[in-house]
Amino acid sequence: MIQENVWISTNSLDFAQSMTLLLRFQIQSYIQRTMYSHGTSGEQSNYYSRSRGLRVLLVDDDEINRMVTKKMLEKLGCEVTAVSTGFECLSAFSHAENSFRVVVLDLHMPEIYGFEVATRIRKFRSCNWPLIIALTASTEDNVQKRCVQIGMNAVLQKPVLLQAMAAELQRILHRAKPL
Amino acid sequence: MDLVQLQRQLVDYKTSLYNEGFLDEQFTQLQELQDENNPDFVVEVVSLFFEDSERLLNELTKALEQQSVDFKRVDAHVHQLKGSSSSIGAQRVQKVCIAFRNYCEEQNIEGCVKCLQQVRHEYSLVKTKLESMFQLQQQILSAGGSIPM
Numbered sequence: 193m194i195q196e197n198v199w200i201s202t203n204s205l206d207f208a209q210s211m212t213l214l215l216r217f218q219i220q221s222y223i224q225r226t227m228y229s230h231g232t233s234g235e236q237s238n239y240y241s242r243s244r245g246l247r248v249l250l251v252d253d254d255e256i257n258r259m260v261t262k263k264m265l266e267k268l269g270c271e272v273t274a275v276s277t278g279f280e281c282l283s284a285f286s287h288a289e290n291s292f293r294v295v296v297l298d299l300h301m302p303e304i305y306g307f308e309v310a311t312r313i314r315k316f317r318s319c320n321w322p323l324i325i326a327l328t329a330s331t332e333d334n335v336q337k338r339c340v341q342i343g344m345n346a347v348l349q350k351p352v353l354l355q356a357m358a359a360e361l362q363r364i365l366h367r368a369k370p371l
Numbered sequence: 372m373d374l375v376q377l378q379r380q381l382v383d384y385k386t387s388l389y390n391e392g393f394l395d396e397q398f399t400q401l402q403e404l405q406d407e408n409n410p411d412f413v414v415e416v417v418s419l420f421f422e423d424s425e426r427l428l429n430e431l432t433k434a435l436e437q438q439s440v441d442f443k444r445v446d447a448h449v450h451q452l453k454g455s456s457s458s459i460g461a462q463r464v465q466k467v468c469i470a471f472r473n474y475c476e477e478q479n480i481e482g483c484v485k486c487l488q489q490v491r492h493e494y495s496l497v498k499t500k501l502e503s504m505f506q507l508q509q510q511i512l513s514a515g516g517s518i519p520m
Contacts, residue, residue, distance in 0.1 A: 254451060254454050254455060254458075255419060255423065256416060256419050256420055256423060256454075256455040256458050256459065257454060257455065257458050259415075259416055259419065260400075260401065260404070260416060260458050260459075263404045263409065263412060264404060267404055267406070300450070329453075329454065329457070350454070350457065350458075351397045351400075351457045351458050351460075353396070353397075353400055354400060354403060354404070
């Protein structure tokens with residue numbers, strides 16, 4: 193159930209925006225199974241600190257992309273840890289207290305390619321695999337195929353739009369198994 | 372100029388930037404990500420883009436001045452610039468980067484040098500336009516108005 197006091201911006205909501213809000217609500221309620229309310233910024237920050245959002249590890253070596261994707265995921269209610277290298281990503285997994293449910297992984301990174309990182313993540317955990325969303329600028333078919341082979345759960349084309357991210361998150365959380 | 376006129380000017384200016392291909396929907400996306408938790412998000416990201424681009428353009432200039440050009444290095448820089456310009460919706464910069472990468476692949480020095488000039492040009496255009504837009508926004512906010520989206 194969604195509470196009534198939804199904050200609506202001064203411009204009228206167009207379809208895309210309402211879809212985004214709807215997906216956001218659905219993701220939130222799926223994860224937390226709590227009432228979700230938009231309120232003043234004070235209420236919102238209490239909400240985020242009080243409840244546990246979807247824990248996401250974001251791996252992208254580009255600072256700008258990282259900033260934008262992080263904000264996007266936070267907008268969708270996720271609790272995001274952002275790292276800039278494949279190595280940092282793997283060491284984040286070696287800490288037992290970190291329980292990332294989703295990894296958002298840029299496939300093109302200099303010192304250790306995204307595919308390599310994903311393969312290692314899959315080897316690390318024999319059960320409770322994190323769900324992996326790959327981000328790629330490439331439009332080639334073999335990228336998609338390779339992602340499937342490695343056991344990634346979704347592939348998104350860059351630049352990523354909020355609706356696309358919301359839709360993929362919802363889809364993979366709902367299915368919760370590799371492609 | 373009164374508030375309503377300023378707001379009108381901003382809307383018209385923004386529309387022209389989209390129409391002329393300087394900005395694409397990714398920029399709209401950035402604005403949608405901005406909220407009361409991060410009221411300066413767009414300006415922050417764009418400022419970062421300016422810093423990063425200037426660094427990359429300098430690196431590219433140096434790399435192309437070498438006796439023996441390292442095309443892989445050049446391509447890596449262009450790839451970065453393409454990625455970040457695409458993230459913020461700087462469409463014209465992104466387009467030149469695509470052509471630039473093709474020349475890198477062909478190891479075509481002349482093509483690369485030409486593209487570098489072009490990308491510098493497009494970058495300085497979009498930078499000027501975004502700065503003008505932010506100034507307009509600031510004027511509106513200072514006059515007590517809100518930014519029309």
